[in-house]
Amino acid sequence: MTTTISREQWGSRFGYLMAVVGAMVGAGNIWRMPYVTGENGGGAFLIAYFILLYLIAVPGLMGETSLGRYTRQGLLGTFRKIYGNNKFVGFGLVILVFNIVLMSYYSSIVGWSIYYTYHAVIGSFTQTQFDTAALWQAFSSNTALNVGMHTVAMLIVTVILLKGIKGGIERLAKWMMPILTVSLIAIAIRGVTLPGAMAGLEFSFSPDWEYLARGQTWLAALGQALFSTGLGWGIALTYGSYLGRDDDIPLGGGIFTAIGNTSFGLLAIFAVFPIVFAMGISPTSGAELAFVALASAFGNMSGGYIWALLFFMGFFFANLTTAIAITEVGVTTYKEELKTSRGKAVLTICGIIWLLGIPSAMNASILGYLDFVVGNWGLPLATFIIMLSIGWKFDANRLRILSLNRGADLYVPKFWESIIRFEIPAIMLFIMVYFLYSNLTATPWKTVSGLIILTLTIPLCMWIMGRRQGDAYPATSVGGQSS
């Protein structure tokens, strides 16, 4: 029997859709996707990307969201419903740990965007002969300032999460996402009207078909499709758990989330590269693109103040909505597991993340190391665990009938089940093995130590949950019966 728990729900369809797209649209859409596209054959990369988006990200997000809506619980509650009261609930704890570690360093990135938004507000970038490279250098080497920005970021996240799902996350996303959209559109219009801007669009869209035959193109597309959509991190599951029983999932939680998220990547291509090429800056990605190249480009444009402000404010909004979603995974789970108030759960989880985030804020190489471990293995492993649990233990067939197609605006046929059972887990395994193979010679210490940490995390989490299960919960599971 399904246990229905009285819990908060999204206030409106629009609010849920904005919140879930906001959760997925982050720094990667803006500072990574334009460059990856241009570097991997432009249009050819985009074709590979679309294929993988529809084959993996859309079905995967449907599965994760519908599982959350079915169980109406956070990560551990969901895994308890699937596996019963035993050590396998530890799989949920593994994903939760990855989320908290991910957020511990992502908050530093939110902090960077707050700092640059502040500089955009005071008009630093439009000052005569302002050196953006020197600003980035000075900021990066100022430990106290980085810890301060990390603290400010976590304070903002805490305040928003304290206001709850409807009053905090939803209300924020309902105005932040439209503002982000309008900001990027405005910058894109300004960018493409600059002399020489078309070279940027040529770099991004001109298809080099040879790239379609290269494995590296497909891997880059796969990485972007998976990491950009946040599949398997528990975010879609947690947000789905606040949906009503007869709300649609396939169209909103699947197609709109994945395609809407990528639409922001496309918007970023229009907003970023025309300006980069028009200003004669060499194309790049990451912090260097946003905080050095673009900041400098805005300073040299007419009306640069407003373009810099729109860009950095939009960038901050994109990062903040993602940070809130990652943290909410821990908050929902903690609140349910310890049967405590939301306020206490928010303060505890945000406090833990703040503490764990201090080393990353103080030292960029720690941030880089954590990103390397979590990005290369942690998140693929989390996706692997969730998809196997849905496909085999819960039974994808049951989930499709009971939850996915319930109240759906779009009917999901049976072949979805084989994508969840075979295709996505196999691809995740391949990714992890490939990353191991490709990194072992280049960065042996990072690779081996990362693998050791991951290998120890799984049995440790299973041991912790195995000990906890006996006392606290009655024995029930809703594990599968294949048809």
Added chain:
Amino acid sequence: MSLTAIIVMIACIIALWGVASTALVYSMRQEERKLTLLETQKSFEPLSPRAMRDLEGWLAHHPEGEQAEEMRELLDTQQRALQDNPRHFYDWRDESAAT
């Protein structure tokens, strides 16, 4: 810009912004329909005709057990909504014609 780059750019705009906008508008309209049904008749059927056939097929294969109870509960909700409500959320015209 080269012609192929322009074609790819337009295709991307349609495939992404076109699909996302259509999905958003369609999803919002469907939600409005659901809300109208809830206001006028308190409930609507949770499953489409195809989804209901899947459910009946599952029950035919697994008639016993706790999971069958859960499925049967959903089927009861569906049948009650179809019987009690004069207006339906999904299109049942082809189903009526077939029966």
